[in-house]
Amino acid sequence: MAPYHAAARPTTPPNARAIKGLSVGFLAGTLLLSPLVMAQQTILEGERFHPQESAQGMVATSHFLASEVSRDVLAKGGNAVDAAVTAGFALAVTLIERLEESYAVQRLCSVFGVHRSSYRAWRNRNTVPSQEERALLQRIVDTHAASKGSAGARSIAKMVTQAGVPLSRYRAGKRMKRLGLASTQPPRHAYKKAMQPHLAIPNRLDRQFDVKTPNKAWTGDITYIWTGSRWAYLAVVIDLFSRKPVGWAMSPSPDTELVNKALMMAYESRHEPKSVLFHSDQGCQYTSLGFRQCLWRYQMTQSLSRRGNCWDNAPTERFFRSLKTEWVPATGYLDMAAAKQSITEYIISYYSCLRPHTHNDGLPPNAAETTYWNAQKAVAKNT
Numbered sequence: 001m002a003p004y005h006a007a008a009r010p011t012t013p014p015n016a017r018a019i020k021g022l023s024v025g026f027l028a029g030t031l032l033l034s035p036l037v038m039a040q041q042t043i044l045e046g047e048r049f050h051p052q053e054s055a056q057g058m059v060a061t062s063h064f065l066a067s068e069v070s071r072d073v074l075a076k077g078g079n080a081v082d083a084a085v086t087a088g089f090a091l092a093v094t095l096i097e098r099l100e101e102s103y104a105v106q107r108l109c110s111v112f113g114v115h116r117s118s119y120r121a122w123r124n125r126n127t128v129p130s131q132e133e134r135a136l137l138q139r140i141v142d143t144h145a146a147s148k149g150s151a152g153a154r155s156i157a158k159m160v161t162q163a164g165v166p167l168s169r170y171r172a173g174k175r176m177k178r179l180g181l182a183s184t185q186p187p188r189h190a191y192k193k194a195m196q197p198h199l200a201i202p203n204r205l206d207r208q209f210d211v212k213t214p215n216k217a218w219t220g221d222i223t224y225i226w227t228g229s230r231w232a233y234l235a236v237v238i239d240l241f242s243r244k245p246v247g248w249a250m251s252p253s254p255d256t257e258l259v260n261k262a263l264m265m266a267y268e269s270r271h272e273p274k275s276v277l278f279h280s281d282q283g284c285q286y287t288s289l290g291f292r293q294c295l296w297r298y299q300m301t302q303s304l305s306r307r308g309n310c311w312d313n314a315p316t317e318r319f320f321r322s323l324k325t326e327w328v329p330a331t332g333y334l335d336m337a338a339a340k341q342s343i344t345e346y347i348i349s350y351y352s353c354l355r356p357h358t359h360n361d362g363l364p365p366n367a368a369e370t371t372y373w374n375a376q377k378a379v380a381k382n383t
Contacts, residue, residue: 089114093122137175139165144181150331152176152183201287204303205279209315211240214369215273218246218266220280221316222254223324226332227339234343235259235285237266237278238316241372243357244365245319245347246270250340256290263291267298279303281313322351 092112096119099108109116129137143156151159153173160167176182211217217240224231233254237247247266251258263278278300280286286304295302305312327346333339352365360368 089118093119097123136160136165136167137179139163140167140172140175141179141181144176149181150183155183201302201304203279203306203312204277204301205312207312207314209240214239214241214372215270215276216241217277217279219313219316220259220262220278220286221313221320222259222283222285223320224254225250225324225328225339225343228333228335232336232339233258235262236316236319237262238319239266239270239365240315242365242368243315243319243359244352244369248343248347250336250343252336254285256285256288259285259291260294263294263298272298274299276300277303279305279313281305281310282307319351322355326355 092114096105096108096112096114105119106116109119139160140156143159144151147155153176154169156176157167157169157172160172205217205219208217218237219240220235220237222233222235224233226232230252232250232252235249235251235254235258236245238244239246246269247262247264249258249261249265251261259280267273276298278295280303282304285291286302292302310317323343323346327342327350333342355364356362357365357368363371
């Protein structure tokens with residue numbers, strides 16, 4: 001085979017358009033193994049002895065191989081093209097894989113005419129796992145199922161290792177991703193730091209939770225619930241007399257609009273009471289101008305817990321605890337709609353109507369209020 005000379009490049013046959021765009025790596029596999037090996041040697045020699053001319057040498061070698069392969073493939077017919085594409089690509093990527101420890105993948109792909117994305121896809125191809133790998137994958141599946149889907153890579157790695165099969169967290173994570181497994185545990189909720197200055201509003205309630213009449217003191221707070229792909233936020237308003245939730249709202253954002261909706265529901269469902277004391281923590285939603293304007297419209301007095309003291313709003317915190325331990329699934333809900341429906345059912349049908357409450361001497365909130373109003377009617381009738 002004559003050496004390559006830039007001035008005497010072989011002419012392209014008339015029907016070379018049939019293989020136009022096919023690279024050396026695609027065409028040389030079944031037809032010209034030695035030219036590809038020559039290309040490899042050209043890279044090695046060019047990098048070793050002529051680093052400044054190595055790029056030109058690689059381009060020249062590619063032109064030469066392409067012209068030689070074109071003539072042979074066209075002479076053998078179109079069926080040889082398909083065979084050359086398959087075998088030539090495999091040969092090219094194999095050579096790139098062997099050389100990538102010494103040379104940049106970008107340069108190797110350029111020389112052998114293989115797109116980098118194609119090479120990466122080939123490197124990440126699905127290969128037939130060994131018997132040991134299949135046993136490990138099955139063990140991971142069984143461990144994940146035993147945890148009812150709650151175990152993540154860290155837990156699975158520890159459990160499999162304790163069973164006698166060494167497995168790191170990162171190996172477990174890669175195999176879980178390949179198997180399509182994921183932990184169903186909600187991620188840890190992250191609180192945002194308040195950016196507005198603190199308002200000097202006193203704690204007027206001062207933990208006086210034993211209220212003797214309805215609609216005298218309400219408390220409010222926000223909690224978070226997992227809804228499939230993100231956190232949702234639940235704001236509630238509780239009447240301290242019976243511990244009944246009289247207003248609530250859910251939203252993807254813990255903003256002022258959320259607490260305003262909950263307060264509006266409470267105000268309307270309780271027939272627009274006057275002079276209610278509303279107590280909450282110092283969350284930015286409750287100290288915002290929009291919420292304080294809403295309190296002003298409803299002629300309510302605001303009370304705030306002391307900073308960092310959750311016991312100042314203990315009844316609301318206790319309600320959230322009951323909701324999450326008695327009703328909300330450990331892995332959350334599938335979506336926002338399912339969460340709203342389930343939580344509304346808990347508040348209206350179970351918590352208010354059926355669930356006994358120690359504050360009400362074992363009566364549900366609705367029954368406690370009914371008892372109070374019946375007693376008030378009896379007193380009014382006798383006076």
